[in-house]
Amino acid sequence: LPAHVHSDILSFDIFKNGIPIFISAGTSEYGNSKRRHYERSGPAHNILEIGTGNDRNGNEINWIEGVDVWGAFRAGKKSTPTYRNSKELEDGTLYTSGSYDTHRKYKAFHERSMGVRINSSNNLVFSLKDIIKTSKPIFVRQWWHLGVGIDDSLLEEIATQLSKNGKFKAKYINTYYSLEFGKIVKRRSLSITGLISPGHNTLSVNIIIR
Numbered sequence: 001l002p003a004h005v006h007s008d009i010l011s012f013d014i015f016k017n018g019i020p021i022f023i024s025a026g027t028s029e030y031g032n033s034k035r036r037h038y039e040r041s042g043p044a045h046n047i048l049e050i051g052t053g054n055d056r057n058g059n060e061i062n063w064i065e066g067v068d069v070w071g072a073f074r075a076g077k078k079s080t081p082t083y084r085n086s087k088e089l090e091d092g093t094l095y096t097s098g099s100y101d102t103h104r105k106y107k108a109f110h111e112r113s114m115g116v117r118i119n120s121s122n123n124l125v126f127s128l129k130d131i132i133k134t135s136k137p138i139f140v141r142q143w144w145h146l147g148v149g150i151d152d153s154l155l156e157e158i159a160t161q162l163s164k165n166g167k168f169k170a171k172y173i174n175t176y177y178s179l180e181f182g183k184i185v186k187r188r189s190l191s192i193t194g195l196i197s198p199g200h201n202t203l204s205v206n207i208i209i210r
Contacts (some may be wrong), residue, residue, distance in 0.1 A: 005075045009100055010112040011045035014209070016124050021154070021209055022046055026178030039178070040069045043143055044159030045189075046205070048110060048130045050103050051139040061139050066102050081112070092127075092140040094118040104111030107135040124152055124209040130200045142203065148177050153191040154207060161205050168194035168203075 006024075010173070014022045025044035029036055042049050043063050053061035068076035084098040097113035105173055111131045119125050144158055159170035171191045176184040192203075 004073065005069065006040045006045065007042040007047040007067040008067050009079050009102070010048060010098055010110075011047045012114060012128075013046070014116070014124070014126060016209055020177070021124075021150055022145060023147050023177060024145060026179035028182060030073075037070075042066065043141065044145075044175075046145055047138055047143055048112065048132075049141045049143070050106065050108055050110060050132065051096045051141065052106060056138065063139075063141065064102060064106070088197075089115070091117065106138070106190050108138055109133040119208070121210075125171055125206070126209060127206045128204070130203040132196060132203075134196065134198055134201070136198055137195055138197050139193065140201075140203070141194075142192040144192075145175060145177070146188050148179070148185045148187045150187070152188050153189060154209070157207055158205050159190060159192065161207075162192045162203060167196065168192050181192070192200065 010022060010077040012022065013024060014019060024046060025039045026158070027039055035158065038044050040161060042063065049063045051063040053060040066079040079102040082099050082101050089095050093115040094117065095113070097111065099111040100138040103110060109132070113129045115127045117125050130142065138185045142162070146155065155172065156157065162168050163170055168190070171193070173189045173191060175187060175189040177187050180187045
């Protein structure tokens with residue numbers, strides 16, 4: 001559906017007992033508006049972005065969209081999947097992974113893998129790994145969007161895990177979720193941004209959702 005496509009390559013939504021724990025912004029309107037542009041963009045989804053820029057002194061970073069979206073319904077170049085795999089592991093984990101070709105011309109590569117399972121305490125265990133390979137320093141940014149009413153402690157745990165090496169900066173943001181068409185509800189989001197070095201880089205998160 002090109003006219004309705006969003007820039008959501010390798011994004012995810014997680015529900016537990018029918019309740020959204022992590023979820024994208026959704027769609028609240030179809031007009032050619034600032035809200036519509038945001039809802040179709042990468043930052044409205046649970047994705048990793050790669051960006052090019054000059055430095056950390058306030059100069060703008062060019063965040064590269066996996067799908068070129070503009071206007072209310074227009075879409076241009078779309079990423080092509082280069083790898084995808086899904087399976088159930090021996091411990092019952094539902095596992096999926098994939099990569100795409102968006103960043104080739106920037107001499108960068110991104111692969112995301114995710115796993116989810118129920119542990120013996122009936123809690124949801126979620127793991128995410130982003131692998132980024134690059135030939136030059138490049139910016140990366142992860143987005144995490146909570147469901148409505150979900151406790152901020154999940155975001156704090158994620159920020160703690162990803163900020164350990166000092167490369168990444170956490171930013172907590174008030175955003176919204178489209179509960180239904182024409183109705184939005186406030187929720188909390190997290191962006192993790194940093195400059196990574198040339199070579200093989202890994203961002204890993206493991207959380208328990210009770």
